[in-house]
Amino acid sequence: MITSGPRFVSKLTRNTYALILAGGRGSRLHELTEWRAKPALYFGGKFRIIDFPLSNCINSGVRRVGVVTQYKAHSLIKHLVRGWGHFKQELGEGIEILPASQRFSDNWYMGTADAVYQNIDIIRGEIPQYILVLSGDHVYQQDYGDMLARHAETDADMTVSCMEVPIAEAAGAFGVITVDDEGRIIRFTEKPANPDPLPGRPGYCLASMGNYVFKTEFLFDQLRQDSENMNSDHDFGKNIIPSIINDHNVFAYRFNDLAKGITPYWRDVGTLDSFFEANMEMVEPTPALNLYDSRWPIWTFQEQQPPAKFVFDDEERRGAAYDSIVNGGCIISGSTVRKSLLFSNVRIHSYSLIEEAVILPEVTVQRHCKLKRVIIDRGCVIPEGTEIGYNHEDDIKRGFRVTAKGVTLVTREMLGQQMGSIG
Secondary structure (H helix, E strand, O other): OOOOOOOOOHHHHHOEEEEEEOOOOOHHHHHHHOOOOHHHOEEOOOEEOOHHHHHHHHHHOOOEEEEEEOOOOHHHHHHHHHHHOOOOHHHOOEEEEEEOOOOOOOOOOOOHHHHHHOOHHHHHOOOOOEEEEEEOOOEEOOOHHHHHHHHHHOOOOEEEEEEEEEHHHHOOOOOEEEEOOOOEEEEEEOOOOOOOOEOOEOOEEEEEEEEEEEEHHHHHHHHHHHHOOOOOOOOHHHHHHHHHOOOOOEEEEEOOOOOOOOOOOEEOOOOHHHHHHHHHHOOOOOOOOOOOOOOOOOOOOOOOOOOOEEEOEOOOOEOEEEOOEEOOOOEEEOOEEEOOEEOOOOEEOOOOEEEEEEEOOOOEEOOOOEEEEEEEOOOOEEOOOOEEOOOHHHHHHOOOEEOOOOOEEEOOOOOOOOOOOOO
């Protein structure tokens, strides 16, 4: 967890309304987001991606939150209702689900700015002094109170949370910021092919995290103007930020550890390879993201599950897991699991070998299977004697998806199994 600065920011957080944009499709995740929105995707053996910005809000003291949904939101909404529906409005807290409802036009949300604009009446009813607009599909831990304090200190109209990112990683992927000596944004380019390097830090640039703080009335004014522009994509990065940096106070907030001066953990798990790699980081002895930090818990829907179970201790059939995360309800029966994440209710039957695998809930692996560098989607049943991840040509012939880095994705449809309910 990033060490927070020594500011008393509770009044700022109480006067802030957070809007989490969680309608993203995540098309680069292919079949993994065919039936769920990207923020609903599982992560870290137990959580969903949406849990991270939501937990950041609650831990920061921002307890009035709206979650904007759109693309295939059923599993996301079900998770929010189950895991995040216990806050009390009468205490000035609450998490509301804001589905696309064509409140101000006949269109669904046409961009990130339009998603906020179409909920102006709901936000206004909360009477906030500040509005915190957050991306709902990144994995990180951040105290938003520090960013709000910086926003108030500079009397900014808008503050953009950003961090130093390698140019090769940012090119074509992130909005890139150029700032002056005071931290004021003087240029913003959306997903440039050749980002401007940071002065004195060759090979790195300043990338937007997709998290913003606004003065409320300033945001409303900009959204109204943008809604009347028929040539706009109605997007914060493409339209709103470039249109205001010359005439208004727009500052960058660097997401760094104030005490240690280090670059914090932040991952955009927008591809199958990045999703796989970020999950694999969790099983390291000392992962960069500490899910065990009691000072900054990641909240989620907690199913009532029996403990994980490992059975049989014979020479040829021993239930064991090494360098792995194994969630509740799992049974590893006479098989070996290495460097893998098993979400809830996974069953591994005897004589199987599981290595470097991300296995989502309710998967069954029958006997004598071998899986390596795989992502197994929820509810799959891996037939007895199956080998996946050892011969990529065979994997492709069988209808599985193999990534550029050699990770094999398996879904129920690829296995010819009935889809049924999926979350």
